[in-house]
Amino acid sequence: MNGTLTTGDIGGATALGSIAATEKTVFDHIHSWLVTVDHKRLGLMYIIYALVFFVVAGLEATLIRIQLAAPNNHFLSPQVFNQLFTMHGTTMVFLVGMPMIFGFANYLVPLMIGARDLAFPRLNAFGFWLSVFGGLLLYFSFIGGEGMAGAGSAPDVGWFAYAPLTGKAFSKGHSTDYWILGIMIGGFGSISTAANIITTIFCMRCRGMTLAKMPLLAWLNLIMCGMVLIVVSPLTAAQIMLLLDRFVGSHFFDTQAGGSATLWMHFFWIFGHPEVYVLMIPAFAFASEIIPVFSRKAIFGYPVMVGATLAIGFVSLSVWAHHMFTIGMTSTGNTFFAISTMMVGIPTGIKIFNWLGTMWGGKLRFDTPMLFSTAFLFQFLIAGLTGIMLAAAPFNWQLNDSYFVIAHFHFVLVGALIFMIFAAVYYWFPKATGRLLSERLGKWHFWLFLIGFHMTFDTMHIPGILGMPRRIYTYEAGRGWGIWNLVCTIGVAFQIIGTLIFVINILLSLRKGRPAGNDPWDAWTLEWSTSSPPPEYNFAEVPTVKSRRPLWDIKHPSDPDWKYE
């Protein structure tokens, strides 16, 4: 696109790569992927793993929506329905969200800070294969959940697995154990990878890249990983307690012996709520890289963005009990958690204004990544507004555990996170493969998914307000919920077609996509200075930077950024 680019092939890997590529069988290739410790290959494997489970969880959601499309429907049995909503939620958070963000962090952070790999490459591979093992263990429950007794069953206790339902007396068989162990093992993988990325960012930035000159994506991933350390561990601890309850007969969550079901709620949401921000901060990171490039302006308010993210991370650690307003806390507790939850809106609002400020007066270019990012801004705003509604404790008493809540958090996790993941795939696919994704298919994907998303999740607020509880297997006609549920389900069809086009786009573009070159978007961060795909060692010579936009400096030697920063 930009023929005047002079950064050139800093990687310069082509010669070495072609020598190694001769005389290799398919098995050699598979073997090389299995034993790799390269952050880029592991990153791609994380992302592919997450995409596979994204499709699986999407199918589960589709079955749920078909069951709910009409009153008194018996498309699924109640038992299968419970398993499906449990597995859908668990899969989306632990087997799609987490591996997806770690995949991008793995791939991008070393490239963006001018490093050749993560600090501990083998630990990185270990973390990835732990996550894979955890995911497979969870899904093995479909055939092994009843133990030796015969046909299997998946976990059916809901993704937050409240006590005492998870006790041995109420959850017989081993399906709940698969839920505990699968997620716990994945959690160990997450913690080790988070430690790895933090160490990489602290120890392996290229010359000249002070913390204040680091790309925002690296900053935000640093904050995300710091949160993972203190947020995933409480879940691990609570799961150890639950395992002890189930296997050696301790009484942590056994209400018969004085144990407390509420304690599990606290422990789970101490993990569960910050986890939302663990997933969202990388989405903010993508937006903070993509929006400036397609607005042709440097990010507006860089230090404020970092500060706001730190504030989000910090405040989000003290909001967890807003999931629990209905259990009967003291009014002090209600007030505290209502106020702290609303306070998260302040730094989040700052971020939205900064992205708008970046777009303001910019030369906007609406390629597919930017389309998804723009939709993200609007949808994340609405998600935040319904979040503030739900943070008001009295309002929450009415709508807790209703479809309003489901609509709210799907606006966050689909409308914001999944949209930004799509944007990130369109934006960085050329770097990872050397080929651009088709813009034509991309636009079809975007518009179909956008229409489907809004049909499903805008509508879903209404049955919630009308009193439809979540996790309900079916409902009577005449409640006024039927038509809204039908529209929700029709929206799913659009999302499925959109996602299919996305998958087709990836498969087609891998073979026939337009060659991307090093820097198809005329961007400014270091990953675009090396070849596409980058060589195994990323940079033949480790770069030196002087500003936050090193490639801008090179492309505009007469007007470099470092004069102003």
Place this chain on the structure above:
Amino acid sequence: MNATTTLSVETGRPAIRSLPIEVSADRVPSKGVIGMTCLIIAESAIFTIFVVAYLYYLGKDLSGPTPRQVLELPILNSICLLSSSATITFALRSLRNGNAKKFNFWWLVTIALGAYFLLGTGREWHHLIHDKGLTIQTNLFGTTFYSLVGLHASHVIIGLLALSIVMAFAIAGVVKREHAERVHVLGLYWHFVDVVWVVVFTVVYIIGR
């Protein structure tokens, strides 16, 4: 367009290199220390949850025995574990000075102190289970006591295994001065295990009794 860009610049000097150097490499912190610090932060969160559970259930038992009835202060045990933090520091200092013999001695003392602590915990548990009839199933005290102390003891076991591996290498004569950095990282973990014991001791044997 881009294919030609890639080819034509292959011989060109990357302009990015010519910028002056600002940060010198010697200020970069140690990867091992940062990585271990991350692990310690995560582990601290796990212990925090177990401590919270212990305090939350304190005195809420539906039946006995209570901590006051059965727990005795493990004074000697605690002295052993805490002093092992000092001996591992002596060992590390010896290694940095290149004194292999002294390193081996202090390292062995550290392992012995840790092992004695573990033995003491085992004796305490045997006493509680066998003589006092307190198991993890007995009541909430049993549940939280064995899980918190057991979580700590399992960390001592992992630490001892790691220390023993280093000991084996040291006896084989391959632990040299240049490995001091790695030994230091392991030492950080051992100090962490000791600090956790201070917390556990305070919570279980002082506040809880």
